[in-house]
Amino acid sequence: MSATIECTTADAVTWITLNRPEAMNALTWDQREEIIGILNSASADPDVRAVVITATGRGFCAGADLGGAPATGPRVPGDVARTIRLGAQRLIAAVMDCEKPVVAAVNGTAAGIGAHLAFACDLVLAAESARFIEVFARRGLVPDGGGAYLLPRLIGPQRAKELMFFGDALSSADAERLGLVNRTVPDGELRKTAQEWAARLANGPTRAIAMTKQLVNASLESDRATAFAAEATAQEINMTTADAQEGVASFKERRDPTYRGR
Known part of the structure; x- marks a missing residue:
């Protein structure tokens, strides 16, 4: 630099x-x-x-x-x-x-x-x-x-x-x-x-935040059907991440999640 x-x-x-x-x-x-x-x-x-x-x-x-x-x-x-x-x-x-x-x-x-x-x-x-x-x-x-x-x-x-x-x-x-x-x-x-x-x-769920950013930015140019389809697809992809699995597990176990950005 x-x-x-x-x-x-x-x-x-x-x-x-x-x-x-x-x-x-x-x-x-x-x-x-x-x-x-x-x-x-x-x-x-x-x-x-x-x-x-x-x-x-x-x-x-x-x-x-x-x-x-x-x-x-x-x-x-x-x-x-x-x-x-x-x-x-x-x-x-x-x-x-x-x-x-x-x-x-x-x-x-x-x-x-x-x-x-x-x-x-x-x-x-x-x-x-x-x-x-x-x-x-x-x-x-x-x-x-x-x-x-x-x-x-x-x-x-x-x-x-x-x-x-x-x-x-x-x-x-x-x-x-x-x-x-x-x-x-x-x-x-x-x-x-x-x-x-x-x-x-x-310290948050990095991939979920990234996909949320993409959804929000794209929503301003999307019709409802397109936005809803993108949301569902993003959630499908996100559920494969370790952080999403940790988030669900921590909710069930009534503890704070530990996200690793993966």
């Missing part, structure tokens, strides 16, 4: 820390690729059972920093769409498709793709000083990085349009009220709370 992305794993939790505070953790091309690689590795590693994404300094992520992108020649039609498809959208997809639960611990300003990085996570914790900004309209741009996909599904189309049309900064308390944030905590308690939530996830 580079010095600007810290990655540590302890107690089955992988921590991804954006460490470029002088730039409010604006994401470069190289950083984005590192994060995608870490998330893909976490999916495949049975010893990783939860992921936390956070940052150092005053900013969680101020958006994209294109200064680190590979050099290209004169722009031609299709270049911008390709850059977004292979860049910001891949990052958001990597979070949503990660087979482990991903927690965002938002320590400061999350703007543009930085806000969407947080909203793509399964659970979002925010420090009281955090802010969320849909900056695209301020710059005459269309939201990218999955924003127009994520926000309407989280808070409805009218609220999403308000945030995207005006680009006003949203406090962490207001973000929680709207449903973009699970919980707002004092700044000094953010990491502790993230550790507690991650530990609970890491």
Whole structure:
């Protein structure tokens, strides 16, 4: 890992820390690729059972920093769409498709793709000083990085349009009220709370949580019959796991289960 992305794993939790505070953790091309690689590795590693994404300094992520992108020649039609498809959208997809639960611990300003990085996570914790900004309209741009996909599904189309049309900064308390944030905590308690939530996830039935994540994400595009069929299939597959068998056995034996992520 580079010095600007810290990655540590302890107690089955992988921590991804954006460490470029002088730039409010604006994401470069190289950083984005590192994060995608870490998330893909976490999916495949049975010893990783939860992921936390956070940052150092005053900013969680101020958006994209294109200064680190590979050099290209004169722009031609299709270049911008390709850059977004292979860049910001891949990052958001990597979070949503990660087979482990991903927690965002938002320590400061999350703007543009930085806000969407947080909203793509399964659970979002925010420090009281955090802010969320849909900056695209301020710059005459269309939201990218999955924003127009994520926000309407989280808070409805009218609220999403308000945030995207005006680009006003949203406090962490207001973000929680709207449903973009699970919980707002004092700044000094953010990491502790993230550790507690991650530990609970890491001690849970990892495969069942992964399939639950897939079901919920897919349900927003599914009709009832498709969603019900996917649910039944997921439960059929899950019942073959050791954790499901442990969960049923512990219920019958009236004891706490011990899950191993298998």
